[in-house]
Amino acid sequence: MTKILVIEDDPILGEMLTLYLEEERFDVRRVETARDGFAALTEFKPDAIILDLMLPDADGSTLCASFRERTAVPIIVTSMKNAVTDRIQAISSGADDYLTKPYSVQELKVRILAVLRRMPAFAPNSFLPAQSGDRITLDVERRTIVLDGKPIETTFSEYEMMKLFTQHPGRVFSREELLNAVRGIDSFVNERAMDVHITNLRKKLEVNPKEPQHIKTVWGVGYKFVK
Template sequence: MTKVLVIEDDSILGEMLTLYLTEEQFDVERVESAREGFQALVKFSPEVIILDLMLPDADGPILCTRFREKTPVPIIVTSMKNAVADRIQAITLGADDYLTKPYSVQELKVRIQALLRRVNAAQPVPAGAAAARDRILLNGERRTIMLEGHNIETTFSEYEMMKLFMQYPGRVFSREELLNSVRGIDSYVNERAIDVHITNLRRKLERNPKEPQHIKTVWGIGYKFIK
């Protein structure tokens, strides 16, 4: 049974989510504040987080960063804001998906399942790591990237994107293919979000992000990974 942490201070919406997801065979823990959310990360060990961006003790996209620093599990942000810029900011700061209120609980379920498919359907990395020469490794057990022997923390989407790149080195992926592979075709698609992930990965992995040697742009198409 998948464990879902719902961080939502609206009592009516929170209760509705809890009841619906429980009926759909999820193990649900609901809290109403960021403080309680951080406590639940330790006590409940969720596999997915539903995070409202307006909580009584904290609000705004920086919440994504604070939770992402604590856990690698998928985070679905919910918010009243529906501008593209707000979606991009939340994803850049650590969210893996974004739902605008009011939203369908059925759609939320589909998005949870899409994110879990990205985690469960991927082939395991042999012996906890898959090599890209000697410089870059994937640590499958800790879900981190190792750069020259040092662990580099990444978001859920960044890790999944690098795993895809390293499984198919040299293959050119369009932005839409990358986003579908990382977050599922059911999720909100925005090409700008992929560009942001690529920029972040280059900053973390390339010796000179402005002249990348590994994550290459294929103009007019998308990106490819070179070992």
């Protein structure tokens, strides 16, 4: 049974989410603080996290970043804030999706399924064999990018983006195509967030990020990956 960790301090909303997700056949653990959320990562071992950004003992994008440092599972952020800058900040801090309160629980379920489909344990044919001589390969079991034989830490979205790139070297992807592939067609799409992910990947993978040799910009269209 798929495990969902709900970190929500609003008792009414938290109870509603728990009941609904359990009816949809998820195994749900709900906690009300960041501290209990960190403990549940080890004890409960969730497959995905629903994270409220306004908790009694922590709040904001640093909260999301703290969870991302501790786990690679998908994080869906929920918040009362609906400004584009807030969404970009959360996604740049490691969130894989963003829902503004109030939201539909049915939509939340769709988004949970969308991010889970991009996890190897939930997707068929996820093995990506390395080609001899490639500088950049993927370790699918550990969900890491391997650069010159050394593992590189990435966010969930960065890994999924590189997975798509390495599956289709040379193909040009628009920003919208990349975001849809990473987070699902129903998820929030923002070109600025896409550029942030590309910039971060270049810093991690390129010898000179300002003159990239692998993740190239195709002006007016999007990006492509060159081995």
